[in-house]
Amino acid sequence: MNSPSPLLEVRDVSLGFGGVRALTEVNFHVNQGELFSIIGPNGAGKTSMLNCVSGRYKPTAGRVFFEGRDVTAMTPNQRATIGIGRTFQNLALFGHMSVLDNIMVGRHHLLKNNFATGGLYWLGAQKEELAHRRKVEDIIDFLEITHIRKSTAGTLSYGLRKRVELARAMAVEPKIILLDEPMAGMNLEEKEDMARYIVDLNEEWGMTVVMIEHDMGVVMDISHRVIVLEFGRKIADGLPDDIMSNERVKVAYLGVEDDDDKAAEAVA
């Protein structure tokens, strides 16, 4: 049996865009401390699913629970505040800002002091600023981006920008982090680095991770549990080995490898 109360629970979630059914009655849960992956062919509904969890999309039907609380009606900002963090499939950094400033943006919603807090503002603000800086420096150390902390984000390689994006998502100190294709467009070395950061994030920082990723090798290597979507429906849910040997999954993936190879070639 699974643990009594999962950190995240998606219950019977369906999502439609006009005539397109992006998701149909999808159920799954993610336990505290898990490294959980969502896989599936292109257009299977993976990003739509993450968007339903982060609050960007409202399910047409079904509910999303976080720490046992129904968050279905909450906005993305409200969900971020209670510990649901995310990165995006396409980079969403401020290209003209430094790496450090991009990461500090992630801390903004954590700032307690503002001009309305009165007399103790300056003292409180200074202490708070110091604590934020320390946290950001920890993240910079962890992701080994010290050498680029002053660089303008837009000038960095794609792999480094993906790393900075992860740093910014970590800066929010989420309880769960949703990673949308963290390794897309990376070369082998960058992928290996990113996989190691994700494992360390999970094991050393204790962060629960939900990841969408097309690289099957990485997914099967580092995930504790995997679900598979096809045409918006969940077709499998289990340990990586079970998923690998699942006949329905093999069929769903026929042809997908080719698309991935083409995409990788296009980026290289």
Ligand SMILES: Nc1ncnc2c1ncn2[C@@H]1O[C@H](COP(=O)(O)OP(=O)(O)OP(=O)(O)O)[C@@H](O)[C@H]1O
């Ligand atoms: N904002 C939207 N408006 C209309 N249709 C959408 C929208 N977002 C997603 N869809 C449709 O929903 C379906 C699922 O898309 P989604 O992006 O969630 O799939 P995916 O599994 O993440 O695909 P990929 O691996 O290519 O990123 C697709 O048919 C897609 O065209």
